[in-house]
Amino acid sequence: MTTGTDRSESHGGSPTLEEVAKLAGVSRATASRAINGGTKVSARAQQAVDEAVRRLGYTPNPAARSLVTRRTDSVALVVPEPDERVFTDPFFARTLHVVTRVLSERDLQVVLLIARPGDEEERMLRYLRGRHVDGTIVVSHHRSDSLADHLAALGLPCAFVGRPWSAVDRVSYVDTDNVAGGREATQVLIDRGCRRIGTIAGPADMSAGIDRLEGWRAAMIAAGLPTEAIVHGDFTEESGVAACTALLAAHPDLDGIAVASDLMASGALRVLAAHGRRVPTDVAITGYDDLGIAEHTDPPLTTMRNPIAEMAEEAARLLADQLDGTASPRRVIFAPTLVRRRSA
Amino acid sequence: MTTGTDRSESHGGSPTLEEVAKLAGVSRATASRAINGGTKVSARAQQAVDEAVRRLGYTPNPAARSLVTRRTDSVALVVPEPDERVFTDPFFARTLHVVTRVLSERDLQVVLLIARPGDEEERMLRYLRGRHVDGTIVVSHHRSDSLADHLAALGLPCAFVGRPWSAVDRVSYVDTDNVAGGREATQVLIDRGCRRIGTIAGPADMSAGIDRLEGWRAAMIAAGLPTEAIVHGDFTEESGVAACTALLAAHPDLDGIAVASDLMASGALRVLAAHGRRVPTDVAITGYDDLGIAEHTDPPLTTMRNPIAEMAEEAARLLADQLDGTASPRRVIFAPTLVRRRSA
DNA sequence: CGTGAAAGTGGGAGCGCTCTCACCACCACA
DNA sequence: TGTGGTGGTGAGAGCGCTCCCACTTTCACG
Numbered sequence: 001m002t003t004g005t006d007r008s009e010s011h012g013g014s015p016t017l018e019e020v021a022k023l024a025g026v027s028r029a030t031a032s033r034a035i036n037g038g039t040k041v042s043a044r045a046q047q048a049v050d051e052a053v054r055r056l057g058y059t060p061n062p063a064a065r066s067l068v069t070r071r072t073d074s075v076a077l078v079v080p081e082p083d084e085r086v087f088t089d090p091f092f093a094r095t096l097h098v099v100t101r102v103l104s105e106r107d108l109q110v111v112l113l114i115a116r117p118g119d120e121e122e123r124m125l126r127y128l129r130g131r132h133v134d135g136t137i138v139v140s141h142h143r144s145d146s147l148a149d150h151l152a153a154l155g156l157p158c159a160f161v162g163r164p165w166s167a168v169d170r171v172s173y174v175d176t177d178n179v180a181g182g183r184e185a186t187q188v189l190i191d192r193g194c195r196r197i198g199t200i201a202g203p204a205d206m207s208a209g210i211d212r213l214e215g216w217r218a219a220m221i222a223a224g225l226p227t228e229a230i231v232h233g234d235f236t237e238e239s240g241v242a243a244c245t246a247l248l249a250a251h252p253d254l255d256g257i258a259v260a261s262d263l264m265a266s267g268a269l270r271v272l273a274a275h276g277r278r279v280p281t282d283v284a285i286t287g288y289d290d291l292g293i294a295e296h297t298d299p300p301l302t303t304m305r306n307p308i309a310e311m312a313e314e315a316a317r318l319l320a321d322q323l324d325g326t327a328s329p330r331r332v333i334f335a336p337t338l339v340r341r342r343s344a
Numbered sequence: 345m346t347t348g349t350d351r352s353e354s355h356g357g358s359p360t361l362e363e364v365a366k367l368a369g370v371s372r373a374t375a376s377r378a379i380n381g382g383t384k385v386s387a388r389a390q391q392a393v394d395e396a397v398r399r400l401g402y403t404p405n406p407a408a409r410s411l412v413t414r415r416t417d418s419v420a421l422v423v424p425e426p427d428e429r430v431f432t433d434p435f436f437a438r439t440l441h442v443v444t445r446v447l448s449e450r451d452l453q454v455v456l457l458i459a460r461p462g463d464e465e466e467r468m469l470r471y472l473r474g475r476h477v478d479g480t481i482v483v484s485h486h487r488s489d490s491l492a493d494h495l496a497a498l499g500l501p502c503a504f505v506g507r508p509w510s511a512v513d514r515v516s517y518v519d520t521d522n523v524a525g526g527r528e529a530t531q532v533l534i535d536r537g538c539r540r541i542g543t544i545a546g547p548a549d550m551s552a553g554i555d556r557l558e559g560w561r562a563a564m565i566a567a568g569l570p571t572e573a574i575v576h577g578d579f580t581e582e583s584g585v586a587a588c589t590a591l592l593a594a595h596p597d598l599d600g601i602a603v604a605s606d607l608m609a610s611g612a613l614r615v616l617a618a619h620g621r622r623v624p625t626d627v628a629i630t631g632y633d634d635l636g637i638a639e640h641t642d643p644p645l646t647t648m649r650n651p652i653a654e655m656a657e658e659a660a661r662l663l664a665d666q667l668d669g670t671a672s673p674r675r676v677i678f679a680p681t682l683v684r685r686r687s688a
Numbered sequence: 689c690g691t692g693a694a695a696g697t698g699g700g701a702g703c704g705c706t707c708t709c710a711c712c713a714c715c716a717c718a
Numbered sequence: 719t720g721t722g723g724t725g726g727t728g729a730g731a732g733c734g735c736t737c738c739c740a741c742t743t744t745c746a747c748g
Contacts, residue, residue: 014475016734027698032736040696059474063416064734066407067703087437097427100458109471112456114444127453130403131358360704371728376706384726408704411733 182215198229240267526559584611
């Protein structure tokens with residue numbers, strides 16, 4: 001059965017605060033204060049408690065603690081995307097990494113919640129509603145999941161990476177100026193002399209997709225160029241292949257394509273190569289994101305860089321600030337920067 | 345004190361079981377039974393409780409529940425690897441996907457715990473020690489993290505994917521016969537007439553790495569061939585590039601390489617192409633894993649396929665069985681199968 | 689010497705839930 | 719008529735923790 005260890009196992013489970021207090025010769029309250037780094041604990045008591053904790057190998061029971069504090073000290077990183085995408089797009093890895101780093105400094109545990117839109121959404125909401133976490137960071141939010149509304153209704157603190165679809169004034173978020181970015185990327189193509197410019201846009205149910213397309217359109221209109229050649233993808237490489245194929249079929253005379261993500265641009269490059277179009281001589285290409293792949297495509301992509309790390313960091317901070325104290329929802333907008341390489 | 349509001353918000357928080365019970369006109373105990381699908385509840389009581397739950401939007405407080413049940417209904421998927429790797433190697437995505445599916449059928453929440461060996465290990469152990477989860481599945485376990493020992497000491501139910509380094513008889517695990525797989529892959533090279541065969545082995549601190557190397561060695565010795573050309577990688581593509589470069593430098597006359605992972609083999613193929621060696625004519629290559637990349641390399645890889653999904657599923661089941669009931673630690677070994685493509 | 693504040697402490701009341709146990713009503717069977 | 723189930727129920731005792739509050743001691747200051 002339970003092998004009798006030195007002094008801990010009194011009732012089969014792990015040691016309780018009560019036992020620590022007894023061993024340290026103080027009250028439960030004092031032991032609690034000492035353990036939680038509370039003030040008003042004499043050096044002697046502190047030392048006795050520390051020693052008792054060490055001897056017993058005590059770990060506070062998180063359930064008991066959060067029952068009274070009403071905090072769980074953990075937050076969810078919610079990604080309403082199929083796991084294939086999450087594990088493919090480097091954006092998520094970077095974001096998770098940064099968010100975890102920032103939040104663990106505040107002693108918050110990050111729980112990754114990946115929920116394929118549709119079937120797994122309900123389960124995720126149930127989890128959030130169950131108050132398993134103190135707050136959430138939502139990444140890659142789509143129009144269809146009314147996540148922002150749900151979270152706002154729940155009163156669960158949250159921060160979005162990318163402008164939410166609803167409850168815009170009730171939740172915190174970070175975003176980049178995707179309209180400006182889309183415009184700037186397109187302008188690069190215009191400036192180098194392209195005149196028949198298409199775009200492979202992002203999904204029409206994500207703000208980043210819509211905004212970048214809007215930027216493209218603005219630049220095109222300002223230059224007096226036609227804005228017909230539009231195909232939507234879903235930010236994946238495969239969708240870039242499909243979109244580029246469709247684009248070339250419908251508009252064989254294109255001499256430039258503004259693509260809304262590097263991954264899609266990489267797919268587009270493969271299609272162009274297969275069609276024997278030289279990049280950038282025959283067709284110039286711009287990507288978007290600059291997350292690593294952009295340097296390794298052939299040719300390397302001229303692209304817009306988003307300050308992903310800074311954004312994730314800021315989102316984490318926005319959330320953390322809401323958790324301790326009652327900071328009201330805020331928004332922070334970052335600017336993308338142009339990175340010139342060889343594709344345009 | 346408690347303001348008698350209409351029916352929901354009585355004290356600012358979410359509704360409690362007490363309130364549900366009152367609204368349903370039953371006792372707290374009956375309400376609890378009804379909610380937890382307990383037996384011995386009359387149809388009338390059940391219906392009244394259901395209705396009250398619906399009206400109040402009641403969700404049980406998980407902290408209160410696990411304080412008494414001593415269960416958290418969640419398990420950790422522990423990956424002692426830097427997040428770069430986790431988000432790069434499709435193996436993890438597949439495993440996470442399957443594990444989540446199987447365990448969510450048993451109403452268990454999966455928490456992904458990625459801990460870079462060394463600096464983040466302690467934090468992870470603290471989490472596990474804190475009994476935040478009922479059990480763990482450990483994937484990609486290295487010799488240095490004495491995870492198996494720690495978990496066994498904690499008495500935390502666990503299942504390893506890949507044979508653990510210690511406590512082999514105290515924890516459940518699934519594994520494949522990597523020795524046989526390594527042997528079979530090497531035999532393919534031998535059978536096609538290769539005589540100067542090297543290997544790019546996996547890390548020497550992972551059982552899969554060691555076992556596959558042992559299989560290679562066994563096949564080579566059985567065929568009376570020399571076993572000098574060995575370089576270790578860490579299963580990543582970059583390490584494959586480095587290893588292959590080193591291998592070619594030391595043994596320029598190689599006509600076959602058994603590589604311990606497809607990702608590394610993909611790197612090796614790039615190096616060979618850069619050196620102008622044709623595959624398989626000049627140098628034949630075998631990979632290992634068959635996780636998707638193998639089909640898309642040039643040429644496609646002849647490789648050993650591990651039944652990843654089945655393994656993950658079995659691991660999840662092994663864990664689940666330990667959680668309910670007291671199934672003792674078991675082990676399940678799967679067999680890899682040869683997949684012939686063009687690289688050998 | 690009185691007096692107030694500050695520092696340190698312990699008692700005790702919960703947090704919201706589950707689960708044991710005693711109990712009641714009802715029926716079947718002897 | 720008793721006697722033993724059996725389905726259904728509620729009172730109440732915690733689970734292990736935090737935190738409020740009342741208390742004691744110490745010490746500086748008038």
